[in-house]
Amino acid sequence: MTRHYSALSLLKEGLTGQRGWQPAWRSPEPKPRYDVVVVGGGGHGLATAYYLAKTHGIRDVAVIEKGWLGGGNTGRNTTVVRSNYFFPESAALYEMALKLYEGLSRELDFNIMLSQRGMLSLAHSPAEMELAARTVNAMQINGIDAELLSLDRVKSMIPAYDFGPTARYPVYGGVLQGRGGTARHDAVAWGYARGADRLGVDLIQNCEVEDFLVEGGRCRGVKTTRGVIRADRVGIAVAGHSSVLAEKAGFRLPVTSYTLQACITEPVKPILDCVVLAPALGTYVSQSDKGDLVFGGGLDRIPSYAQRGNLPVLETVIAGLVGMFPSFRQLKLMRQWAGIVDVVPDSSPILGESPLPGLFLNCGWGTGGFKAIPAGGVLLAHLLATGRHHEVSRPFDLDRFARGRLIDEAAGSGIAH
Amino acid sequence: MQLFPCPFCGPRAENEFHFGGDLGNVRPEGGASVSDATWSAYLHMRRNPKGPAREVWMHLTCGEIFALERDTVTHAVLGSHGFGEGSAS
Numbered sequence: 001m002t003r004h005y006s007a008l009s010l011l012k013e014g015l016t017g018q019r020g021w022q023p024a025w026r027s028p029e030p031k032p033r034y035d036v037v038v039v040g041g042g043g044h045g046l047a048t049a050y051y052l053a054k055t056h057g058i059r060d061v062a063v064i065e066k067g068w069l070g071g072g073n074t075g076r077n078t079t080v081v082r083s084n085y086f087f088p089e090s091a092a093l094y095e096m097a098l099k100l101y102e103g104l105s106r107e108l109d110f111n112i113m114l115s116q117r118g119m120l121s122l123a124h125s126p127a128e129m130e131l132a133a134r135t136v137n138a139m140q141i142n143g144i145d146a147e148l149l150s151l152d153r154v155k156s157m158i159p160a161y162d163f164g165p166t167a168r169y170p171v172y173g174g175v176l177q178g179r180g181g182t183a184r185h186d187a188v189a190w191g192y193a194r195g196a197d198r199l200g201v202d203l204i205q206n207c208e209v210e211d212f213l214v215e216g217g218r219c220r221g222v223k224t225t226r227g228v229i230r231a232d233r234v235g236i237a238v239a240g241h242s243s244v245l246a247e248k249a250g251f252r253l254p255v256t257s258y259t260l261q262a263c264i265t266e267p268v269k270p271i272l273d274c275v276v277l278a279p280a281l282g283t284y285v286s287q288s289d290k291g292d293l294v295f296g297g298g299l300d301r302i303p304s305y306a307q308r309g310n311l312p313v314l315e316t317v318i319a320g321l322v323g324m325f326p327s328f329r330q331l332k333l334m335r336q337w338a339g340i341v342d343v344v345p346d347s348s349p350i351l352g353e354s355p356l357p358g359l360f361l362n363c364g365w366g367t368g369g370f371k372a373i374p375a376g377g378v379l380l381a382h383l384l385a386t387g388r389h390h391e392v393s394r395p396f397d398l399d400r401f402a403r404g405r406l407i408d409e410a411a412g413s414g415i416a417h
Numbered sequence: 418m419q420l421f422p423c424p425f426c427g428p429r430a431e432n433e434f435h436f437g438g439d440l441g442n443v444r445p446e447g448g449a450s451v452s453d454a455t456w457s458a459y460l461h462m463r464r465n466p467k468g469p470a471r472e473v474w475m476h477l478t479c480g481e482i483f484a485l486e487r488d489t490v491t492h493a494v495l496g497s498h499g500f501g502e503g504s505a506s
Contacts, residue, residue, distance in 0.1 A: 243466075252462035254461035303470070402453045
């Protein structure tokens with residue numbers, strides 16, 4: 001009957017043959033009605049359900065997932081967390097997420113293996129060094145930790161990088177966010193799932209939403225492969241499939257779905273103890289606790305729902321990586337995979353009520369949804385509980401496109417999603 | 418490497434092409450009298466279909482702008498045609 005994870009429960013279970021562990025969450029049958037239904041059992045959906053129950057006391061909640069928990073982009077990202085954005089609105093949003101990540105293992109009683117090993121963005125020319133200084137200034141003005149690094153500092157941080165006179169990608173310096181790093185992506189989903197389940201949330205897997213129940217011009221629930229489920233309010237957090245659900249609800253989103261690839265090498269001894277990004281190449285890499293190098297790059301520039309990458313981008317990403325770290329050439333590639341990301345013209349998320357009243361959106365995170373999971377959960381939960389925006393989510397409402405108030409992080413922080 | 422059919426050049430490598438949006442996304446007429454919502458829908462809102470899609474693409478090497486029908490799940494190309502006189506839609 002052990003459900004709490006602690007040294008004491010490990011000892012107790014060790015002495016009794018490990019027979020008392022309980023499943024981390026139930027697998028209930030869906031009820032015909034809930035106060036709130038959240039569509040999408042990834043990090044954002046599970047976090048939303050957790051904060052609805054924890055912060056707002058709304059425990060009559062179901063999370064509906066067509067596959068398995070955390071099986072979409074939550075299980076396909078490269079586990080990087082950071083808040084090195086340019087505009088104050090973005091800084092407030094992503095810093096909220098990073099601060100929540102910093103306390104999340106304790107909050108959830110589940111080790112998310114947060115490792116704030118530092119996020120290093122390189123500068124490859126004098127002009128890029130000037131932009132790096134601008135980025136550092138913007139981050140510091142927004143209250144985010146940021147440091148402009150000289151070439152010597154970069155050399156001491158990543159000695160395996162090619163700093164030689166014939167280097168393919170010479171370095172002039174970089175931007176360091178020391179509080180950036182990595183977290184175990186599956187653990188974030190599982191921790192929120194377990195936390196939400198213990199507060200009474202029903203997690204319903206293998207249940208696909210086929211349509212929305214609309215009565216009197218308002219969303220009143222969802223029609224699923226396991227029957228109609230009524231709800232006072234419905235939230236959707238389905239990343240690359242947001243447009244598919246929006247079409248069922250009768251509106252369009254400023255979203256294009258693209259493939260984003262990532263890869264992992266065989267495990268090796270410690271060689272890299274921070275996350276390194278070369279903005280000019282789009283290639284970034286970190287080493288997991290297991291020793292494998294996890295790396296990725298830019299989007300496949302072909303709209304797609306295929307969840308597998310095309311070869312030209314893979315070649316670009318790998319060429320970038322071995323240009324940065326020539327010694328990585330000898331490593332074997334173990335796996336390559338892809339997720340479908342929801343890209344928005346201004347590279348900022350969409351949070352708020354949809355054109356169909358009663359239906360609330362959490363989408364548009366593009367290539368950067370994982371780092372934002374705690375904030376996406378807090379803000380969608382706030383919307384679903386109160387019907388109104390949290391001050392942090394207000395600038396990210398869908399209405400910014402008609403109002404012309406875009407938050408263009410592609411231009412601001414050079415983030416290519 | 419996938420091949421896309423340029424109506425002018427024939428089959429060429431996918432990285433020679435640039436995605437240009439939904440086919441049939443026509444700019445609203447009326448200048449300043451067009452509402453913000455209508456203009457925003459034209460500029461930003463996308464069909465983004467899962468499955469068969471009708472899209473505008475550009476072949477960057479020859480400059481041809483054309484219609485491409487393909488499947489966004491299987492990546493199968495279903496057809497392409499240029500915008501000759503009277504064929505644009």
